[in-house]
Amino acid sequence: MQKTSSLPIEIKISTVVAISTILYSADTLAIDAALKQMTGGVSDFFEDEFAVIDVTAIAAGAPPIDWRALVELLRKFRLNAVAVRGATPAMADAIRARGLSLDGGSSSGAKPRDEIEATPALAPRAVAAVAAAAAQPATAVISPGAMIIDTPVRAGQRIYARGCDLIITAAVNNGAEVIADGSIHVYAPLNGRALAGASGNTDARIFALSMQPELVSIAGVYRTFDDGFAPELARQPAQIRLVGDRIDILSLSPASRA
Structure with missing residues (x-):
């Protein structure tokens, strides 16, 4: 029997784990090349995962980020961007205009198991170690x-x-x-x-x-x-x-x- 409720909405915790795409450059050509190297041409490598774009490591004074191009590029690799982490106040309006949320979390030196890096010179690895403190990685x-x-x-x-x-x-x-x-x-x-x-x-x-x-x-x-x-x-x-x-x-x- 289907469960019914007197309320039109019910709130439960939905555990959705998002991949963190940590950018060191906003050059979409370089990111495209890095992701091709990372995935080895496998079309379903990421299987439509949610993605948080982490721009904390992008240098101050770098050229403005083309959010439309970046989101479309990630979507090409079946990464669905949902939020941006580490954004400056000047980025906020452009980020929200793309329908993305602002994530106030910070990135540490160690990457959780489901986090990846996207850099111009990325080694061929997609998944890092399990979440850990930077000084003492978890095993x-x-x-x-x-x-x-x-x-x-x-x-x-x-x-x-x-x-x-x-x-x-x-x-x-x-x-x-x-x-x-x-x-x-x-x-x-x-x-x-x-x-x-x-x-x-x-x-x-x-x-x-x-x-x-x-x-x-x-x-x-x-x-x-x-x-x-x-x-x-x-x-x-x-x-x-x-x-x-x-x-x-x-x-x-x-x-x-x-």
Whole structure:
């Protein structure tokens, strides 16, 4: 039976991960050549991914960016530009005129797993290391069923396990975001935001040895903890699952399961 609602709209968290195209030049000819080298002529290399154009690294005094040409060029490679990061105030009107949003985030020296660089002299790589602090990159191991992270996930970092579970053996700090199409397992304190079942898997769960997240989501249904995590479960082993449209939090301590 189709679910009905008395409201004409429903808001859920939709975990959409965008590729960050980090530009060091706005020369569309050079970018075109770099993307051809990167993709090796494979027409569906990017599969219509959303893209955030990061212009933070473009030198001051560089020629104005032709936003129309840049957006069309990215679309040719099946990258759909949705926002611009690092724009100056003088760029804002031209960016909005192209229907793009302004992203106030900043780019760090390390690139998340789903971020790419587009430069005139780009080495033939499309995907960088998993999100990490510039001074201490995270180490990721991807097995057939899971992505494994063995280093802390720091504030401002995002890790996305596409098509698999995410296993983290170190702390997820406040301000960090961990996402998985499958379940999330944190064998350490879980703070920050944890979003499981990002592709709609309602059976996904979130497990942690020390649970105190800022926000959790399973298959787009989310719950925040602005008033604090449940005191009887805070900093305790727990799991989070979806029951209907309700987020449930269950203790994993032996005493509570006896």
